[in-house]
Amino acid sequence: MNKVLIIDDERSICDSLSFALEDDFQVLSTQNPQEGIEIVKNEDIDIVLLDLKIGNVNGIDVLRKIKHINEDTQVIVMTAYGSIESTVEAMKVGAIHYLLKPINIDELKVFMNKALDFRMLNSSLKNLRNIVVEDYSINGIIGRSKAFTNVLGKVEKVKDIDTTVLINGESGTGKDIIAKAIHFQGARKDERIEIVNCAAIPGNLLESELFGYEKGAFTGAVKKKLGKIELANNGTLFLDEIGEMDLGLQAKILRVVEDMTITPLGAEIPKKVDVRIIAATNKNLLEEVKNGRFREDLYYRLNVITIDLPNLTERREDIIPLSKFFLDKYNKKLNKNIAGFSVEAIRVLEKYDYPGNIRELENIIERAVALTDNPVIELEDLPENVLKFQNKPILSNNQYPISIGMSLKEIEKEAILRTLKHYDGNRTLAAECLGISIRNLQYKLKAYNYED
Known part of the structure; x- marks a missing residue:
């Protein structure tokens, strides 16, 4: 049964409420506010029914202490002296509801059940948040090669620094995973991260996606829409493949980076925002600047802290751990029970060059798990382009091939x-x-x- 604590200086109220609630709840009561605080410290109390004035003690102060001890404990304030000011103050401090004496028991039970529902929902959201944070924590990222641990070390250094980060890397190297790790491990982890793939959205739509628009801003704008930047307020905005953004929109993003202001389409007054910006690209932005395809001023504003992701061939030690991770993932997703990889399959996976990097490795493992009838992944389960690498020697990161004809x-x-x-x-x-x-x-x- 859920535990309820009644704190009221009138013994008759404590007794009557205890009698009315004892069939549905485990009820504790006290007329001493300090004793009530000690009970909250030592017991897992779900709901506190708190008198707003307990003798000479201000119930708001008691409420504040209860929420400090356990913010999940739901507090319903009771008083014979209701006022708008005291109601507002109680709600600000953390009360979930406010009832006037004499208490209507049926009404009280309704609000108590709502308080329990809120407590359960809040607990579920916290658990979900913890799962997300754990999934995107540095410890949850697969990769212990020297090349990749250097990247993770940099993530650890920059996660709490409120400045722009530019992630460079080929397609499929996991730029989005690093961006999420920075967010979910950093100071803004409890706020939103909004992800915008600048290559996936047509240029004429990207501006409204980022900045939003007012009702009537253009034909079809039948209602106001918040943009991704405003949605990410107090959190993180991740601009993936920013090298694909056109020059005109780059100028508006520069204003966001410099002034933290946005002007939605159709609006006249700029809005202040507070976002951390992380950008990623598979292009050499400095070359894009030289060729007139990327603004130099925006490049230097984004390029405050850079993280360069190695491609998969530069971290071959991570191929097998990643392969096992994807095997577990697709065993669960496809309801399979593949035990592992044959020695021959492992050797070929280590030799292959992976032009699509981690994304390609994942596709190879997913295909193999889906199609194989073997207890382990065998050579025959791998695609033809991978099998061509059977006879290629494995080169470590401190070796490189010399081809015939090289000068x-x-x-x-x-x-x-x-x-x-x-x-x-x-x-x-x-x-x-x-x-x-x-x-x-x-x-x-x-x-x-x-x-x-």
């Missing part, structure tokens, strides 16, 4: 750039490893038009 200059360039990348751009360490002077290394990098 010595091409081989030298590849060796220099890969060594520099291995040492995270540290030219001193790279030069030492290559056995050349820093001056010679800088000369060669200049010849390659290399930029940090």
Whole structure:
């Protein structure tokens, strides 16, 4: 049974309410507000029926302490001295309802049942939020290779910093997962994250999707619509594939980044917003700037903190853990019970180049789980384009292939750039490893038009 605590300085009211409720609830009562607070500390109380004036004690102060101890405890305030001011104050502090004495028992039970429904709903929402946060936590992301742990380390550093983040990476590398991890691990995790794929929405519709519009702003605007930016107020706006946005709309996004103001279509007065902006792209935005396809001022406003995602071939150690994760996922989704992978299938999966990165690996595993009749995923369950890699040697991240016909200059360039990348751009360490002077290394990098 649900526990109810009655706090009232009149013993007759405590007794009468206890008698009326004892068949439906486990009832505790006290005339001492301090004792009531101790009961809330030590018991899991679902509802408190609280007198607003308990002798010389202000019930609002008691209410405040109860909500501080357990915000899930629902409080219904009772008083013989009702006023608009006290009602508003009680509601602000956290009371779910306000009843005037003498108490109508039938009415009280209705509000108590509503309070229990609210408590259950609130608990479900908290559990759902915790599940979402756990799913998108850093610990929940698959990948323990050096290349990817560097990314996760950067996520940990920037998650609570209220500044723009630009995520660079090829298609299918998981840019959206990193954006969600930043949001759900950060200070704005209890607010909304709104995701806009700039490549998936036609340019003429993207502005209204982002900024919203007023009723009558254009033909067909029969009612007001809030845009994604306003919906993300106090939370996070994730602009995926921002490199696809046209120049005119880029100028309006720049204003949002700089001034945190928006003007919906058809509106005359700008609105203030408070959003954290995370952008992602599979394009080289600096090249897009040079070619006049992306605004330079917006690029530098977005490029405050950058996270560069490695492609799957740069984190081959993660292929098998990811494959097992997707196997579990599609076993559940397709009601299968595939136990794992054969040794031969594992070897081929490790050798394949994955031009579609993690997304392609997931598709390969989903297909194999759906079609196989074997107890484990075998070679025959993998697509033809993957099987072509059976005889290819597995190269670790500190190796690279030299093809017949490559010139010595091409081989030298590849060796220099890969060594520099291995040492995270540290030219001193790279030069030492290559056995050349820093001056010679800088000369060669200049010849390659290399930029940090």
